Amino acid sequence: MSDKYDVIVIGGGPAGYVAAIRAAQLGMKVACVERWINKEGKPALGGTCLNVGCIPSKALLESSEQYEEIAHHAGDHGISVDGVQMDTSAMVARKDKIVSELTGGIAALFKANKIDWLQGTGTLLADKQVSVTPLEEGDATVYQADNVILATGSVPFELPSAPLTDDRIVDNEGALNWETIPKRLGIIGAGVIGLELGSVWRRLGSEVVVLEAMDDFLGTADKQIARTAQRELSKQGLDIRLGSRITNTQINDDELIMEYTDKDGEQTLAVDRMIVSVGRRAYTESVVAEDVGLQMDERGRIDVNDHCETNIPGVYAVGDVVRGPMLAHKGSEEGVAVAERIAGQQPHIDYDNCPWVIYTQPEIAWVGKTEEELKEAGVSYRAGSFTFAANGRAKAMNQASGMVKVIADEASDRVVGVHIVGPMASELIGQAVIAMESENTSEDLARTIFAHPSLSESIHEAALAVDGRAIHAMNRRR
Ligand code: NAI
Numbered sequence: 254m255s256d257k258y259d260v261i262v263i264g265g266g267p268a269g270y271v272a273a274i275r276a277a278q279l280g281m282k283v284a285c286v287e288r289w290i291n292k293e294g295k296p297a298l299g300g301t302c303l304n305v306g307c308i309p310s311k312a313l314l315e316s317s318e319q320y321e322e323i324a325h326h327a328g329d330h331g332i333s334v335d336g337v338q339m340d341t342s343a344m345v346a347r348k349d350k351i352v353s354e355l356t357g358g359i360a361a362l363f364k365a366n367k368i369d370w371l372q373g374t375g376t377l378l379a380d381k382q383v384s385v386t387p388l389e390e391g392d393a394t395v396y397q398a399d400n401v402i403l404a405t406g407s408v409p410f411e412l413p414s415a416p417l418t419d420d421r422i423v424d425n426e427g428a429l430n431w432e433t434i435p436k437r438l439g440i441i442g443a444g445v446i447g448l449e450l451g452s453v454w455r456r457l458g459s460e461v462v463v464l465e466a467m468d469d470f471l472g473t474a475d476k477q478i479a480r481t482a483q484r485e486l487s488k489q490g491l492d493i494r495l496g497s498r499i500t501n502t503q504i505n506d507d508e509l510i511m512e513y514t515d516k517d518g519e520q521t522l523a524v525d526r527m528i529v530s531v532g533r534r535a536y537t538e539s540v541v542a543e544d545v546g547l548q549m550d551e552r553g554r555i556d557v558n559d560h561c562e563t564n565i566p567g568v569y570a571v572g573d574v575v576r577g578p579m580l581a582h583k584g585s586e587e588g589v590a591v592a593e594r595i596a597g598q599q600p601h602i603d604y605d606n607c608p609w610v611i612y613t614q615p616e617i618a619w620v621g622k623t624e625e626e627l628k629e630a631g632v633s634y635r636a637g638s639f640t641f642a643a644n645g646r647a648k649a650m651n652q653a654s655g656m657v658k659v660i661a662d663e664a665s666d667r668v669v670g671v672h673i674v675g676p677m678a679s680e681l682i683g684q685a686v687i688a689m690e691s692e693n694t695s696e697d698l699a700r701t702i703f704a705h706p707s708l709s710e711s712i713h714e715a716a717l718a719v720d721g722r723a724i725h726a727m728n729r730r731r
Contacts, residue, residue: 256369258284260595261383261398263375263540265289266300268572268584269404270359275592276402277366284396285368286375286385291356292349292430296372296388298359299352300406301573302581305426308355310449312348313429314612317456329651339457342432377401377541381567400567400595403555404588405540407533407573414512415441415502415529421509422502422527425450431526435459439511439524441499443470445611446530451491452613461490462522464497464513466531471611475623475658475672477638482617482674485654489614502527535574550576561591569595583607606689608682615641615655616678620685621670624660633663637695637718641675643725644714645706652676659685659695659715666694668716677708684712695719 260276262269265287273285289304291297297304324337363370373385373393381401384393409424411417420427425446434457440447443465455461470493471479487493496515503510511522535554541547548564550556555570557563563570569591572584583604590600611617627634638658641647655675662669671685688698698716703709714723721728 256284257397257399258282258369259398260284260400260402260592261286261371261375261396262402262404262588263377263383264300264404264406264572264574265298265359265370266404266406266572266584267302267581268406268588269300269402270298270363270588271585272402272404272571272588272592273368274362274366275589276595277368279592279596281592281596283366283368284371284398285363286371286373286383288372288374288388290388291353293353296370297353297356298363298370299356303356303359304352305429307581309348309352309429310425310446310453311612312351313344313453314449314614316344316347317453318614321456326651339434341434341457345430345432348429371396374539376539377403377545377547377568379542379545381565398567400569402588402591403540403563403568403570403574404572404584405536405574407579408536409529410532410534412441412499412529412531414499415527417529418504421504421525422529424529428454428528435524435526437508437524437526438462439464439509439522439527441511441527441529442466442531443493443495444530444532447528448486448491448611448613450528450530452486452489455489455491460492462492462494462524464499464511464522465493465495466498468496470495471617473623474609474617474619475670476625477658478617478619478656478672478674481655482611482613482615485615485674486613533573533579537574540574560594561587577604578607578609580607580609603690606686608686610679610682612679615652615675617674618678618682619670619672620682621668621689622660623670623672624658627660627669632669634660634669635663635666635695635719636660637715637720637723639711639714639718639723639726641708641711644708644711646708646710647676649706650676650708657681657711657715659698659712659719661695661719666696666719668693668695668698671712671715673711675708675711681708681712684709 259281262273262285277283371385373387386393438459440463443463451461470483499513501512548556557575571587573579593600608620640656647653658672660670695716703713717723
């Protein structure tokens with residue numbers, strides 16, 4: 254038996270590493286087990302989000318946006334540019350540099366907080382012992398902990414009708430490293446990953462077709478926002494085919510044939526490469542020894558209560574491996590809350606005010622309830638919206654498409670939902686989260702001074718529109 258810890262965290266992604274740092278801040282002796290090996294063959298912290306998810310995809314989104322702006326829209330500003338070229342290897346190298354700086358930053362934070370990074374595969378044994386199997390050969394070491402936090406994340410669902418191959422049929426990870434631009438790209442799943450990566454490769458010149466099994470586009474978003482987003486993305490050339498279910502993929506030497514069914518029957522589509530992005534599942538393989546008796550839920554996730562406690566006292570689970578949305582910031586909040594609970598505090602997570610963001614252009618972001626959810630729950634509400642077409646800053650930015658919608662409870666006027674499709678929606682939504690966290694009414698937002706000209710004024714105007722008094726719009730009579 255080796256060292257004893259107050260807390261051992263298994264998994265060093267945004268749920269696990271944040272839990273480790275917060276626990277160390279609170280004076281505990283902490284270790285974090287992580288086995289990730291990066292592209293250079295070196296161990297890395299940060300999990301899916303930093304290595305092959307949120308961060309690298311944002312790097313590529315930014316590069317592809319800049320390329321599209323310069324190649325196609327510079328003229329709008331009176332700038333003429335000739336011979337614009339895209340060097341995808343340089344783009345990928347830039348992305349890799351950002352990833353390595355950020356993952357290196359986590360390693361530095363671990364050092365500063367005196368957190369032991371145990372490199373290897375962690376398995377929870379009985380009596381809150383954790384075995385760590387080293388990355389290369391060698392025997393496992395067993396450590397004792399007073400508390401264990403499981404934060405092993407998620408992995409992509411695979412589709413038997415589109416098995417991953419070499420670099421031609423890939424998941425999110427493979428699609429971050431292509432150094433040539435596919436002429437024809439097929440994507441399965443018009444979810445967050447499909448839309449973000451589809452946008453990257455379309456901007457770089459691929460013809461992109463997205464097959465989505467559901468008949469509704471972005472079924473969990475507010476319908477009006479989803480319709481607006483679909484219109485904008487289609488205008489850009491993303492060919493989104495709803496109600497289309499893949500049945501088989503023929504892998505030929507020179508092309509891939511996607512076979513799928515839609516309302517008109519059986520269809521085929523020839524492409525050069527494919528991305529499979531049909532959701533993710535909790536990763537629990539070899540995380541817990543069988544005799545531990547850890548309870549799972551009906552969907553194969555680790556079963557936890559509102560405080561992220563499992564059925565075993567002193568064992569917690571956070572992030573993608575438990576119920577709730579698979580979002581990095583949700584996992585991080587759970588990590589902080591669990592560390593504080595272990596330290597004897599009474600933290601609270603407001604899951605109702607968790608923002609969602611899809612980094613397309615325009616961006617899509619929301620927090621709280623949609624109109625459809627409120628209708629179904631029989632809650633009376635008032636909604637006000639404002640379009641970016643009437644926002645001076647958005648026009649100056651050449652990004653005046655989309656809208657903001659503020660929804661307030663009819664009786665109390667409390668803001669219960671804010672939905673945005675438009676420029677910098679990922680940043681704007683933070684204002685809505687703060688307003689809702691502070692239990693603001695739409696009148697509070699309406700009476701707040703917003704800087705002019707700014708994109709944020711659209712939130713102000715939408716809040717004014719709840720009461721039919723937006724200034725720069727024709728208000729509907731109430
Ligand atoms: P997703 O759940 O967002 O979307 C998957 C889509 O695939 C759904 O629309 C589903 O109806 C469709 N689908 C499922 N089976 C299909 C089939 N056989 N044929 C056609 N369509 C099919 O999952 P995605 O995009 O893979 O992302 C995984 C997770 O990662 C999500 O939970 C997401 O929240 C998270 N993520 C979050 C990001 C962000 O916050 N910006 C960025 C990337 C991922």
